Amino acid sequence: MSNWDNNPVLAIEHLTMRFGGLVAVGDLSFNVGRGDITALIGPNGAGKTTVFNCATGFYKPTEGRIVMNRANGEHYLLERMPDFQISAKAKVARTFQNIRLFGGMTLLENLMVAQHNPLMLASNFTIGGVFGLSGFKSAERKAVDKARYWLDKTGLLDRADGPAADLPYGDQRRLEIARAMCSGPELLCLDEPAAGLNPKESAELNTLLNAIRDEHATSILLIEHDMSVVMEISDHVVVLDYGEKISDGTPEQVKNDPKVIAAYLGVPDDEVDDVEEEVGL
Amino acid sequence: MSNLKKDSLFAGSVKDAAAGGLVALALFGMMIGMQADVATGLGGQLGINYRWGAVAIAVVIVFAGRLLLNLFVWKSDKPVTRTVGSLLPKASSFSGLGRFATPVFLVLAVVLPFLLTYFLGTRGSRQYLDLAILVTTYVMLGWGLNIVVGLAGLLDLGYVAFYAVGAYSYALLAQYFGFSFWVCLPLAGILAAFWGIILGFPVLRLRGDYLAIVTLAFGEIIRVVLLNWYDFTGGPDGLSNIPRPSFFGLDFERGEGNFADFFGLEYNSIHRIIFLYYVILAMALVTNLVTMRLRKLPIGRAWEALREDEIACRSLGINTTNTKLTAFALGAMFGGFAGSFFATRQGFISPESFTFMESAVILAIVVLGGLGSQIGVVIAAVVMIGGFEFFRGLEEYRMLVFGLLMVVIMVWRPRGLISVRTPSISLSGKAKGISADLVQEGHG
Structure with a gap:
């Protein structure tokens, strides 16, 4: 039996999301395995981002259940939690399709904001911090060290004191990942992390994601259109089309699933081989 | 050639300024030229004071202002504003100001x-x-x-x-x-x-x-x-x-x-x-x-x-x-x-x-x-x-x-x-x- 069914970090069960008459996601169930890199793929408008928004609390699903199983044995029903608690308590972090950085703040500040909750606790909810109690100073130093680690990891250390809005596109994507990691997540949801990256940056991203998975006990769920990223690094691929799951398995299995090929390429089954060869799948 | 250009610049500016003056006349003729007032001599009746002198001043100001702006800023090769702008302190020079x-x-x-x-x-x-x-x-x-x-x-x-x-x-x-x-x-x-x-x-x-x-x-x-x-x-x-x-x-x-x-x-x-x-x-x-x-x-x-x-x-x-x-x-x-x-x-x-x-x-x-x-x-x-x-x-x-x-x-x-x-x-x-x-x- 596969890792994702044995030991799921996130279980999405019968998730349905309707916007008025439009069914964006219909009765979707899949598991995200602990320690896996899971890719959620599908044509444009398939409902991938809607699934993300449901899992991270930005949408309240119409039906269904989303269960987060933390490593310490706690379970959280994400569909019932306010969005900020999903990050704070259930330890699910996310990035956005259209990058959302704090542009007017420095890179370091961006990563400090991500550590808001532990720092808030250390500053006795600001009261201790205002009077300069010692506990906060050491907590802040630790937070800066953590930020420094992630800046180093993403190759942004030399721009730490510059504004985030000044970064080139690829760096902004990596900073957003670093920021999400600073909140100490057990599940990292990445919405099209490789969009707009050149092949070199895309390869660096693969290395970074593998490092996050291997060294930080963080499972990754990602939406991606770049098949080179998906096929190379993911352990598990879920394919959506029109809000429904059409395939679920290892990259090998999914790649050869005729339904997937049809959804992606939109060709009759007998022409699939030719087109497949053409795009190098 | 340059003389010709200068001429057309001046002529164009005057034409533009005259148009501006005309608009000003139409507007100020009503807004400044006529003032509704309770005339004291007429037992509290509502009357109108005419102030054509003030209208003339307003129109002249608009005409002259527009002419000068045309000649030296809008149609000029070297706008005066740029010279003035370079004299003003730059935004960056203010960043250190706070410290001092x-x-x-x-x-x-x-x-x-x-x-x-x-x-x-x-x-x-x-x-x-x-x-x-x-x-x-x-x-x-x-x-x-x-x-x-x-x-x-x-x-x-x-x-x-x-x-x-x-x-x-x-x-x-x-x-x-x-x-x-x-x-x-x-x-x-x-x-x-x-x-x-x-x-x-x-x-x-x-x-x-x-x-x-x-x-x-x-x-x-x-x-x-x-x-x-x-x-x-x-x-x-x-x-x-x-x-x-x-x-x-x-x-x-x-x-x-x-x-x-x-x-x-x-x-x-x-x-x-x-x-x-x-x-x-x-x-x-x-x-x-x-x-x-x-x-x-x-x-x-x-x-x-x-x-x-x-x-x-x-x-x-x-x-x-x-x-x-x-x-x-x-x-x-x-x-x-x-x-x-x-x-x-x-x-x-x-x-x-x-x-x-x-x-x-x-x-x-x-x-x-x-x-x-x-x-x-x-x-x-x-x-x-x-x-x-x-x-x-x-x-x-x-x-x-x-x-x-x-x-x-x-x-x-x-x-x-x-x-x-x-x-x-x-x-x-x-x-x-x-x-x-x-x-x-x-x-x-």
């Missing part, structure tokens, strides 16, 4: 009463000290509002409500319970903060223009309640005989056991003015100190992050509800402190003092100074309040001058006088200021 200006301002503020009394004597310096107290009050209000508008990016048009709550808290507590200023000061702050939270709750979901309108309404509600609750607040009559603050129990009165007597000084009414000045200066500096400190704490960073991107904040586990409420509460608290000072200084308050105009002036100070900039607020308050009072001699024209000045400043520096954001923390120890172009203004 802060100690200078601080020292000047501390020694100001002595400077004034030394050079102008006690009698002559009194009006300037009063003005200094007024300016410092607005600096404190500006700093308080800066937390809400500058840091958290929540546009608050009803800030004067908290000023009123603070003032009335003190006045009412003193009237009904006989509490002294120093007991009421913290109470007024707490009550104002409480009202800040009450306002905060309904507006949490609102953004931008909608937030501004609701806060504006809130400011008016407070004022209207104060105006109409006659039995409790005295309504339009206001509250008078508000007790003055004491210096560690020593009153500023003539006679034995009071301030002058205790220190062996000759009694002079200026002592109380100087004391009030130091009280408001200390209160303003505490406001500034707390704000600067909060900026470096997680709550301050969360405010700024909220201004930059609220959705990203929520995805990082920040409780945006609490963050917004703390911003409202703290901003309101400082407004409340300033309000109770206002009450004790005036000795008399009425709802008249808390109109929307006050909110607008405080907001203008924050915007003109540069959102989020502490020293910018000081400069803007000195320019706006000090300048406004200083040119009282110009009478109604000062409004005109004031408006023009505002327009010029906003054209020259659209993001306020000090539009550079200083990072709250630095890895290398030498983080540069961040240009305002990159900093969001907040959407409520």
Whole structure:
């Protein structure tokens, strides 16, 4: 039996999301395995981002259940939690399709904001911090060290004191990942992390994601259109089309699933081989 | 060839200016040329005064102005504005200003009463000290509002409500319970903060223009309640005989056991003015100190992050509800402190003092100074309040001058006088200021 069914970090069960008459996601169930890199793929408008928004609390699903199983044995029903608690308590972090950085703040500040909750606790909810109690100073130093680690990891250390809005596109994507990691997540949801990256940056991203998975006990769920990223690094691929799951398995299995090929390429089954060869799948 | 070009430039300019003059004639012919007036000689009948001379002057001004602008700016190869523009200080040259200006301002503020009394004597310096107290009050209000508008990016048009709550808290507590200023000061702050939270709750979901309108309404509600609750607040009559603050129990009165007597000084009414000045200066500096400190704490960073991107904040586990409420509460608290000072200084308050105009002036100070900039607020308050009072001699024209000045400043520096954001923390120890172009203004 596969890792994702044995030991799921996130279980999405019968998730349905309707916007008025439009069914964006219909009765979707899949598991995200602990320690896996899971890719959620599908044509444009398939409902991938809607699934993300449901899992991270930005949408309240119409039906269904989303269960987060933390490593310490706690379970959280994400569909019932306010969005900020999903990050704070259930330890699910996310990035956005259209990058959302704090542009007017420095890179370091961006990563400090991500550590808001532990720092808030250390500053006795600001009261201790205002009077300069010692506990906060050491907590802040630790937070800066953590930020420094992630800046180093993403190759942004030399721009730490510059504004985030000044970064080139690829760096902004990596900073957003670093920021999400600073909140100490057990599940990292990445919405099209490789969009707009050149092949070199895309390869660096693969290395970074593998490092996050291997060294930080963080499972990754990602939406991606770049098949080179998906096929190379993911352990598990879920394919959506029109809000429904059409395939679920290892990259090998999914790649050869005729339904997937049809959804992606939109060709009759007998022409699939030719087109497949053409795009190098 | 160049001669020909010059000719056509001149001819074109004249033609354009003439067209402008014609439009001006059509407009001003009605607006300036005819004045509806109650003619005294005709037994109170409505008559029309014709003022063709004034129309001629207006048209000539438009024609000449447009001609000059055409010749030297719009159609010229080398616009004069560019030469003038290069003479004005660049935005970047202001980034270092804060560092040098802060100690200078601080020292000047501390020694100001002595400077004034030394050079102008006690009698002559009194009006300037009063003005200094007024300016410092607005600096404190500006700093308080800066937390809400500058840091958290929540546009608050009803800030004067908290000023009123603070003032009335003190006045009412003193009237009904006989509490002294120093007991009421913290109470007024707490009550104002409480009202800040009450306002905060309904507006949490609102953004931008909608937030501004609701806060504006809130400011008016407070004022209207104060105006109409006659039995409790005295309504339009206001509250008078508000007790003055004491210096560690020593009153500023003539006679034995009071301030002058205790220190062996000759009694002079200026002592109380100087004391009030130091009280408001200390209160303003505490406001500034707390704000600067909060900026470096997680709550301050969360405010700024909220201004930059609220959705990203929520995805990082920040409780945006609490963050917004703390911003409202703290901003309101400082407004409340300033309000109770206002009450004790005036000795008399009425709802008249808390109109929307006050909110607008405080907001203008924050915007003109540069959102989020502490020293910018000081400069803007000195320019706006000090300048406004200083040119009282110009009478109604000062409004005109004031408006023009505002327009010029906003054209020259659209993001306020000090539009550079200083990072709250630095890895290398030498983080540069961040240009305002990159900093969001907040959407409520």
